Amino acid sequence: MYNKRNVESISQIDFTDQYLPQEQFEQAEFTGCTFADISGTDFTDCSFINCNFSNAVVANCKMFDVEFIDCKMIGVNFSDTKDFGFSVRFEKCMLDYTIFDNKKLNKSQFINCKINGADFTQADLSKSKLTNCDLFGAVFSATNLSGVDFTTCQNFSIDPATNNVKKARFLSSDLAGLLTKFDIIIK
Secondary structure, eight states, rough: OGGGGGOOEEEEBBBBSOOSSSEESSSSEEEEEEOOOOOOOEEEOEEESBBBBOOBBBBTTTTEEEEEEEOTTOOOOGSSSSTTOOOEEEEEOOTTTTOOOTOOOTTOOOESSSOOOOOOOOOBOOEEEEESOTTOOBBBOOOTTTTOBBBBBBBBOTTTTTTTTTOOOOOOGGGGGGGGGOOOOOO
8 A cells, every 4th residue: 555665663552542642644554452442632644453443533534544453353443544545455354343323435455354334324335345254233324335346245135226326236136135125035
């Protein structure tokens, strides 16, 4: 994502009992850190590796070209982050019960993630990349899913009548996840 030659490295710090040292980070790499409140902080071209954000407050936080790798992010409300320039990438993250309500996530990447019970109500996921993700209990309502490839994802339930699924890709074996509301048995 960024040129790693000038990266500021921050490792193994528990920010639940201390504040971040600054309000803006550019090309920073956080490894093994724990966060409780990053409200109002701007992150540009940053990486978070093996960090814990569970139930962290992210109100008015800027995330531009930010990647999360092997992070635990249970219950984070990304709807509270700044909308302008929001671009994120998640790889091997636990995103259970996260909230992306009304968030513009188009072209975002979710790779090998567990996203159980997440809320994508009215989110724009168009042209996003979801690869090998578990979406058990994830809520899709009035969500733009156009162009999303679900062929490697599992455990999703999507109502095509209430979501934009134009050009979205599904395996024929996963059609049951599109017909859940009809309470029919497919063999």
